[in-house]
Amino acid sequence: MLPVDFIESMHQQMGNEAELLIRALETEPVTSVRLNSKLDVLTFPGEPEEVPWHLDGYYLSERPQFTLDPLFHAGCYYVQEASSMFIQQALEQYVDPSSIVLDLCAAPGGKSTLISEYLGGDGLLLSNEVVRQRVFILSENIQKWGNGNTVVTHNTAAEYGERCKHLFDCILVDAPCSGEGMFRKDAQAREEWSLKAVKLCAERQRSILMDVWDALKPGGVMIYSTCTFNEEENEKNVEWLAETLGADILPIEHDPSWGITEGRVGYHFYPHKTKGEGFYLCALRKYDDEPLDQARIKAPKKEAPMPHPEYMPVMRSWLQHPDDWAIRYSDRFATAYPLKYKEIVDWLATQLTSISTGFGLGEERGRGIAPQHSLSMAKDLRKEAFPNVPLNLEQALSYLRTEALVLAGIPLGLVLLTYEGVPLGFAKNVGNRLNNLYPNEWRIRKL
Numbered sequence: 001m002l003p004v005d006f007i008e009s010m011h012q013q014m015g016n017e018a019e020l021l022i023r024a025l026e027t028e029p030v031t032s033v034r035l036n037s038k039l040d041v042l043t044f045p046g047e048p049e050e051v052p053w054h055l056d057g058y059y060l061s062e063r064p065q066f067t068l069d070p071l072f073h074a075g076c077y078y079v080q081e082a083s084s085m086f087i088q089q090a091l092e093q094y095v096d097p098s099s100i101v102l103d104l105c106a107a108p109g110g111k112s113t114l115i116s117e118y119l120g121g122d123g124l125l126l127s128n129e130v131v132r133q134r135v136f137i138l139s140e141n142i143q144k145w146g147n148g149n150t151v152v153t154h155n156t157a158a159e160y161g162e163r164c165k166h167l168f169d170c171i172l173v174d175a176p177c178s179g180e181g182m183f184r185k186d187a188q189a190r191e192e193w194s195l196k197a198v199k200l201c202a203e204r205q206r207s208i209l210m211d212v213w214d215a216l217k218p219g220g221v222m223i224y225s226t227c228t229f230n231e232e233e234n235e236k237n238v239e240w241l242a243e244t245l246g247a248d249i250l251p252i253e254h255d256p257s258w259g260i261t262e263g264r265v266g267y268h269f270y271p272h273k274t275k276g277e278g279f280y281l282c283a284l285r286k287y288d289d290e291p292l293d294q295a296r297i298k299a300p301k302k303e304a305p306m307p308h309p310e311y312m313p314v315m316r317s318w319l320q321h322p323d324d325w326a327i328r329y330s331d332r333f334a335t336a337y338p339l340k341y342k343e344i345v346d347w348l349a350t351q352l353t354s355i356s357t358g359f360g361l362g363e364e365r366g367r368g369i370a371p372q373h374s375l376s377m378a379k380d381l382r383k384e385a386f387p388n389v390p391l392n393l394e395q396a397l398s399y400l401r402t403e404a405l406v407l408a409g410i411p412l413g414l415v416l417l418t419y420e421g422v423p424l425g426f427a428k429n430v431g432n433r434l435n436n437l438y439p440n441e442w443r444i445r446k447l
Helices: 004-024 083-094 110-119 132-145 157-163 187-192 195-215 235-246 311-316 339-351 373-377 393-400
Strands: 031-035 057-060 077-079 100-103 124-128 150-153 168-174 216-226 247-250 267-269 279-286 325-330 333-338 354-357 359-365 368-371 388-390 413-419 422-429 434-436
Touching: 004 195, 031 110, 077 110, 083 110, 083 168, 083 216, 083 247, 083 267, 083 279, 100 110, 110 124, 110 132, 110 168, 124 339, 132 150, 132 354, 132 373, 150 339, 157 195, 168 195, 195 216, 195 235, 216 235, 235 247, 235 279, 311 359, 311 368, 325 339, 333 339, 339 354, 359 373, 368 373, 373 422, 393 413, 393 422
Parallel strands: 100 124, 100 168, 124 150, 168 216, 388 413
Antiparallel strands: 031 057, 031 077, 150 354, 216 279, 247 279, 267 279, 325 333, 333 359, 359 368, 413 422, 422 434
16 A cells, blocks of 8 residues: 555645556556667567667566576676666767766666666766675676676765766766655555655755765766655755756657656656656756866876786687777786776776776686686677587576586586577586586575
């Protein structure tokens, strides 16, 4: 049952239309996914329907058990609310793909993987999560997506504002909110909602915006979003930001047939009008009336050590475009990240708490170098560098449970396991069995 105070507040905000919203919140939620470029064709049952505001978004006719799909674990798609894919429209209309972008409140990673895909090989994404338990889920999803243009961090908004002044061309603040837009699919959100919680969320959102504001360049774009309906957390916060911190509110072009509701400022997704959960988004441009005072980006005083020289050509042979990547080495582990942004990424490592950078490339083991699992997820992996061993569904799920495999007729040593042509990870054939090298912390725990 919906909270009584919520129903009353929606009647005050929406008038008679509130009844349509309330009825919609008692219906079944829809399931939508956004495809990764790793996947060429849809593999879902039924006839998926396109999400109109994102070319790679699809509604599914039924919700499959994603855990049973190896392609899900390989990062071939992300299960994401269709409404939140509207961020793509704000990016396309106001953010150049060569930008440096911060996703401040990023876990579990749906919006970050969307931004990462939009930036491609031209831009750089800092994907941040302040909650320690959630930042590792974020890092896992980023690595599975496989672009390598992302640094995952664990910092506060204030730390970004203080240490990264005027660094970002765009900042997304998908702010922690009261969760009204999730009432249809999350019983806990209904139970925890209250008018007091709405007020506390609105205050916290303003604090976050204030803290991170200095990290945005003059003339840069702030994208503010929530998964809630009320004006306290949406329109009123945006108007406060524009007036207090100094920004112009930007229109976002959209097709009227999409059913998006224009608020006093910003755009609402109501489930009785759009196919998806509740969502709000507004884009703003910071006033360009102050001089650029960017934090001084300086290379670290001491270059990080490099692996044994003979390992470098080996690791580069694992990549399709080795000249695009810088390689950092630490505690036996080599990491690949965009050479174009080497100076900035190296400097950021001295300013922020980095959880993962780019993708793991190699690990020194004994007298040799072995690939890290993240390399198998990377889109720049040169699959031909390793013997490819295709798995059927049963074998793939066994591998993803980190069980030992016994396969006949495959070469000894390290092999790349695939499912429907997509890499799942590495294993080592020691003769009588394959040693499973899938990360234990990523394994399937329940089927």
